[in-house]
Amino acid sequence: MTEARKPGFSDCNNATLRRAARSLGRFYDDALGPTGLKSTQFGLLFQIHISDEPAMGAIAEALIMDLSALGHTLKPLIRDGYVGTFPDKDDRRVKRVRLTPRGQAKLDEALKLWSIAQRQFEEKLGAEQAAKLRAALDAVADLDLEMPAAAPSN
Amino acid sequence: MTEARKPGFSDCNNATLRRAARSLGRFYDDALGPTGLKSTQFGLLFQIHISDEPAMGAIAEALIMDLSALGHTLKPLIRDGYVGTFPDKDDRRVKRVRLTPRGQAKLDEALKLWSIAQRQFEEKLGAEQAAKLRAALDAVADLDLEMPAAAPSN
DNA sequence: CGGGAAAAGTGGCATATGCCACTAATTGAA
DNA sequence: TTCAATTAGTGGCATATGCCACTTTTCCCG
Numbered sequence: 001m002t003e004a005r006k007p008g009f010s011d012c013n014n015a016t017l018r019r020a021a022r023s024l025g026r027f028y029d030d031a032l033g034p035t036g037l038k039s040t041q042f043g044l045l046f047q048i049h050i051s052d053e054p055a056m057g058a059i060a061e062a063l064i065m066d067l068s069a070l071g072h073t074l075k076p077l078i079r080d081g082y083v084g085t086f087p088d089k090d091d092r093r094v095k096r097v098r099l100t101p102r103g104q105a106k107l108d109e110a111l112k113l114w115s116i117a118q119r120q121f122e123e124k125l126g127a128e129q130a131a132k133l134r135a136a137l138d139a140v141a142d143l144d145l146e147m148p149a150a151a152p153s154n
Numbered sequence: 155m156t157e158a159r160k161p162g163f164s165d166c167n168n169a170t171l172r173r174a175a176r177s178l179g180r181f182y183d184d185a186l187g188p189t190g191l192k193s194t195q196f197g198l199l200f201q202i203h204i205s206d207e208p209a210m211g212a213i214a215e216a217l218i219m220d221l222s223a224l225g226h227t228l229k230p231l232i233r234d235g236y237v238g239t240f241p242d243k244d245d246r247r248v249k250r251v252r253l254t255p256r257g258q259a260k261l262d263e264a265l266k267l268w269s270i271a272q273r274q275f276e277e278k279l280g281a282e283q284a285a286k287l288r289a290a291l292d293a294v295a296d297l298d299l300e301m302p303a304a305a306p307s308n
Numbered sequence: 309c310g311g312g313a314a315a316a317g318t319g320g321c322a323t324a325t326g327c328c329a330c331t332a333a334t335t336g337a338a
Numbered sequence: 339t340t341c342a343a344t345t346a347g348t349g350g351c352a353t354a355t356g357c358c359a360c361t362t363t364t365c366c367c368g
Contacts, residue, residue: 010201012182013288016291016292017174017178019291019292020294020295021175022218022219022295022326023218023299026299028168029326039172040353041354043166043168056316056317057315057317064176065355066355067316067318068318068355069354070355071318072355073353073354076352076353091315092362093363095317114166124298124299133170133291136283136287137171137287139283141170141176145275172354176354179355219325219326220326222325222347222348226325227323245346246332247334247345
């Protein structure tokens, strides 16, 4: 049993990517478990940390995620007091985000566990393989994928 | 502007993977848009299609997803009449899944659009790069990732 | 300067995924 | 045979993500 995959199985790049994402996500989630953060939240806190009080749009762009999705994802972090927001001085449409001291502390705590998971993963896959994989993934993410938009705009 | 990523940015394999998944997912979702299926649903229908009336557990294992998550994901597909379930003859705990004629037709319809997206993606990234990437992703997914489980079982 | 277009978020709705606590069936001993 | 352990799913709860329709601000052009 357990012959899970058949030859010619799934050549779908997207399906393969998601499958790996579920697998790896579980691993990092488990590693971060003690902090109470999901790996996605950790990634978000980290992105905010390395940015300078970024606007929501900037975060969404960096992470290639929908702006409204970011807003939703941010809520539990705000509720738990890890991040705070404030309006931009010059453009009242813009909402900037930053870590609270509590959020910074939580990130520091999470970074320790993250680095363990990261190391373990790279031990299994090989640091070079991992680096190549990340590079390939970044290439995919930054690809200019647009549907041909069959219908001429008018 | 748009200097999204800084050097030494995110070395997190998981974050990089998710970012790429969001990006690629959007592309395939757009491509499948006309069918009303999300790329995840397409993948699920396809997995059921290539299996022989698989049990839910078998699908979950193949896709490396949580069994309950699979159950949830299956609901809209059942509601829309694309898949049906029935109890296993020998083990009443087991619930098997199969495509309905309507589901088969929808899958056929989706496959056409999927292949266009797939081709376009591989044109941009390069078929060989894509194949290598899928292989690497499968390797990651099938890695035996386990937390060291610090606490001895008892 | 006035009004329409563009930009940045928000809220609602729907799917994707996970974990946990349970229930129903089976299996494996004693 | 009987009961504890295991297996397969279900349901509830929470986060992750997207799209769409709006609202508020800015921008920019005539």
